Amino acid sequence: MRARLPRLPMVDWTRGYDRTTLSSDLVAAVIVTVMLIPQSLAYAALAGLPPQVGLYASIVPLLMYAVFGSSRVLAVGPVAVVSLMTATAIGDLAQAGSIAYGALAITLAFVSGAMLLLMGLLRLGFLANFLSHPVISGFITASALLIAAGQLKVILGVKVEGHHFFELVLGLVRQASHTHTLTAAIGLGTVAFLFWARRGVKPLLLRLGMGPRLADGLAKAAPVAGISITALLTWVSEWHEQGVRIVGTVPQGLPPFTLPAWDWALWQQLAVPALLISVVGFVESVSVGQTLAAKRRQRIVPDRELVALGASNLGAALTGGFPVTGGFARSVVNFDAGAQTPAAGIFTAVGILLAALLLTPALFYVPQATLSATIVVAVLSLVDLHILRSTWAYSRPDFAAVVVTLLVTLAAGVEAGLVAGVGLSLLLYLYKTSRPHIAEVGLVPGTEHFRNILRHKVAVSPQLASLRVDESLYFANARVLEDRVNALVAERPALKHLVLQCSAINDIDASALESLEAIDQRLRGAGLRLHLSEVKGPVMDKLRATEFLQHLSGKVYLSHYQAVTELTPEICHSSDI
Structure with missing residues (x-):
């Protein structure tokens, strides 16, 4: 007998696909698309890449996940932590923004995708269990603080050298007197607006008589409003002539067909960063997917998720993108907006594609400080300092793992922090089990x-x-x-x-x-x-x-x-x- 190939998840969700489901998926796709456009631009900048690369990385990966993924609502694309890890991995190998830098990002996505795909085929999803929740929480919290500190120099319009948190903070203090006032006003004003929009826009719209669903959708479009308003003001007032740095020309068109660098020595250099990106991205994606699936009494298959994320990263590499994974914020928005199947991701990909084809000229006057403000507001929601108090009260070894991961990530970078956290967790486990009760x-x-x-x-x-x-x-x-x-x-x-x-x-x-x-x-x-x-x-x-x-x-x-x-x-x- 011939071995039967495993059935693709999309075979299940396409059965019985009706007009009601289509309507729910379309509404969710519109909301997520509006949210994803500014996020994609911002996370590309965080990775040290041109803004259009963020759009490219948000198209084919969504299509690939819709075919292979087991979650009904997970939205794949650029995320803050993986973008930071990408910049860290290739930042010393080429100048940010250069052609060589973009080629390295593509190669990193390809290597990461190949690793994820191989891990999925070998059913190695259990490897994610070696990343305990305290380690992941400490790592993500430290990464969020590191990202926020790195974006403050753009918001304030100052030049600060350094790649680690304490270097960046010290540099910001030293350069505080050189703050570009207009840039800071734009950046800090956008930060304040976005924080207010998270809690204030929806209640305001409800008081004005708007329906709950529409009000919620408009509230989530606040980043687009921030980008549109600051871009319009920059164009009308010619702020770019007064020293405000803007995005500039963004190429218009379809994502290009790209190939990774076929250089074995380079692949060896990128192997460890690609593995860390793969594992962190997989853990984040599976955590979000399982949480949302449980709310609807559905389930996801970790090994299938490895295959789907591997295919998504390979798709990003072949279309000019960079490493991607399932994002927490956009997946929650997709869920809350009523998405029923991965078809919502397909419709979102179409929306991003239309934006890449039609809307990129409108991005010329967007201040870079606005994009940085979008990143800061997004990542600060990932900071979880409560984990310090809870682990201190419940488990001192877990508290030690959180603190070590947090401090090493802030002081030495994301790769060192993650390795230190995992290493300490394993050592503490060995110590504990070596002294059994x-x-x-x-x-x-x-x-x-x-x-x-x-x-x-x-x-x-x-x-x-x-x-x-x-x-x-x-x-x-x-x-x-x-x-x-x-x-x-x-x-x-x-x-x-x-x-x-x-x-x-x-x-x-x-x-x-x-x-x-x-x-x-x-x-x-x-x-x-x-x-x-x-x-x-x-x-x-x-x-x-x-x-x-x-x-x-x-x-x-x-x-x-x-x-x-x-x-x-x-x-x-x-x-x-």
């Missing part, structure tokens, strides 16, 4: 339950000790169990039986198996017997494949109560604690 348990009178003798009033016997290991056994913690058993045996001269309650043990590796064999031999030599209880099926399957059970001095019991009943029945019948 091992509780001696006793029987709760009148029940068949066993609890920690230090926390509860339980029945015990001097002839039997029950240890519950609350962690899988592997090379890093096997010796800890040996030491605990040796200490227990030395303290209990009347001890005859040791039962390991294995209810919390999900795995036993080869090193831990050797430790269990050593424990059994020592206990046998001292006249004691080792027993196991409540061993999970997969663990028992592994043990049966060895000679350990054949040589075990004691027995394996289905339940711990069964073990205690057989070995020390007086405990079960005694009421004396």
Whole structure:
């Protein structure tokens, strides 16, 4: 029989596609298009690329995701963090804005897309689990602060050198006296307008009698209004003649067909940044997709998302774009606007394409400070300082991971911060699991339950000790169990039986198996017997494949109560604690 190819997700959502669904998708597409145009321009500038590249990166990726993606509402395109990571990855290899710089961005998108596609085909979606929420939260918060600090120099019209947060802040302080007043007025005024628009426009329109849906759509179009008003004022008042930097000429037309640089040495240089961009983009995209899908009792498939994002990035690379992923803000807007299927993304792509064909001449007089203000307002919503307080109260290791990720990202850059956060999380996990909680348990009178003798009033016997290991056994913690058993045996001269309650043990590796064999031999030599209880099926399957059970001095019991009943029945019948 021939192997059947997996069915594309679009086959499912195109079935039964009716006029009502079409209407909902079209309305959502119009709202997202209006929002995406200024975002695309701004994020291209953040990546160090010409503004039209942001439009190019928002067309084909949307089409590719509609074909391969499993989310009904995820909107793919340029996002702030990935744009910053793109600028960091290629900033030292070419001058921003140059032809070589654009070629590097295309190559980076291609390499990232190839990695994502390969990871999807190999079903490696689980790799995203190595990025814990505290690390991601700290990374995104630091990246948002870094982006905002970098855009302030454009808003204030000053020249500041430096790529890291503290360098940028120090440079801004030093250059404060050289602020270009008119540019600062435009930039800060736009920031104030956009912050007000987020909360003030919709209530105002509702009071004026406008319908909720239309009012919400117009409120989300505030960035377009900011760009239009400042561009019109710049043109009428000729502010560009007074030192205000503007976008200038933006090429009009279809996205070009482009190819990456076929240079293996360059690919090796971009491999690590491309991998980090791929993983961060995938985690952000899947997090947003899963959150929105749950609200409609839908589901997304992580491995399928890898394929879809890989195809989207390859599409961006072949059409003059740069790395993309699923964006939080635009996906939420797409969801709230009533999008029912990925067809909304297709209609959005058509809208962006029309903008690239027809509207680019109108961008000539847009102040660069306005675009920077759009970025600042967008990224500051990503800052989550609450995570510091919550992790401090709940888990100090997670708090340490957040702080290290935050500080290293601010001080040394996005790549170093992400690697430091992941590395510290893994080290803390190894440290924690290398010191497992091992509780001696006793029987709760009148029940068949066993609890920690230090926390509860339980029945015990001097002839039997029950240890519950609350962690899988592997090379890093096997010796800890040996030491605990040796200490227990030395303290209990009347001890005859040791039962390991294995209810919390999900795995036993080869090193831990050797430790269990050593424990059994020592206990046998001292006249004691080792027993196991409540061993999970997969663990028992592994043990049966060895000679350990054949040589075990004691027995394996289905339940711990069964073990205690057989070995020390007086405990079960005694009421004396």
